[in-house]
Amino acid sequence: MGCGSSKDGTADSPKKTASKRKSNAKAEQVEVDVGDSKTNSNRNSPERQRATPSPTKSSPRKEQQSPDYDASYAGTQSSALESPYDKHGDVNGRAGKSKYGDKDESSFQEANDKGYKRRVREKLKTSTGGGDIEDLEKMIALFERSRLEDCGDLTRAKERLRYLKLKRDLRDSMRRRHVGVLNRTIADVQASPYAYQLHNQLEKAEKLRDHLKELNTYNHDILQMEQTTISELRSYQRPPTSVHDVMAATYMLLGHDEDRLTEWADIQCQMGRLGKDSLVRQVETFDTNDVDDQTAGRVKEILGYHDLDQVRAASNGAASFHVWSSQMVEKIDKDQQTEEDRRRQEEEKQSVASSKGRKKKG
Structure with missing residues (x-):
């Protein structure tokens, strides 16, 4: 039977032939749609996951993995799991240009570090010139934690801290008016390199100690x-x-x-x-x-x-x-x-x- 012929052998008209072609095209489209639906229904099967690679562009959310998920294949999906943000780009992945010109990130961070270290050193010097023990202790700890080079600043700060603590101990022991405490504090000051600087306070502490020792001698009989x-x-x-x-x-x-x-x-x-x-x-x-x-x-x-x-x-x-x-x-x-x-x-x-x-x- 030739093309364009009917069942009884008579030739079809051109209009009828065009209608048949449209019907055949629709039938083919239906078959394609049915095939796609079957393909979608089997897409999440373990066999489909192993056979079909993930698309290049995927949702930032990770799809739930089936128990039969092949971990060895995960490396091929690394590009899909990466963040859509570039290191120097925007959300669409377009490369961005740093506002700092030719300076790269490392040089900018180094400049920041130098400024930070300079401020820490200056604050340590300011605390060293003051008389606040707690503030000086805090700055010494920050200086050491920042791993700055000493250059004499840290040494002077520690010497100043020791001097301030000895001066404070002398004052506190005199307030306590305890002979034993006074003896220990006086010995610490005398053994330090600051005995001359604390001469006046040391003299008062020694005088008070001798005074209290004499009183204790007189009190002995009453206390017993x-x-x-x-x-x-x-x-x-x-x-x-x-x-x-x-x-x-x-x-x-x-x-x-x-x-x-x-x-x-x-x-x-x-x-x-x-x-x-x-x-x-x-x-x-x-x-x-x-x-x-x-x-x-x-x-x-x-x-x-x-x-x-x-x-x-x-x-x-x-x-x-x-x-x-x-x-x-x-x-x-x-x-x-x-x-x-x-x-x-x-x-x-x-x-x-x-x-x-x-x-x-x-």
């Missing part, structure tokens, strides 16, 4: 006193006058007003206190520097009314407080005399220096 001895003194209902006067003088040295010690009941009340307000504790923390001249003179007068043997005959406990109070008054007098002598020597030195200055001018 049994509580039963104080209880025995307190148990008096009508004590001898010597006992009453000695205990009143003792409490006057400790800072109590004489007008509130005229009655024995008031003294009994004071001796009954415990803890930091107890009599022994007040003696332990006592400092002759806290006693004014008027109080010291009055205590000396009261103690002079009674001989030590007379007081001991009445009460051994009262005799211990008589000895302690007398020693405190003597120390106050001695310290006062020493201070007067020191002032006189200072005035004489100033006077000599002034006279020498006038002679040179003349």
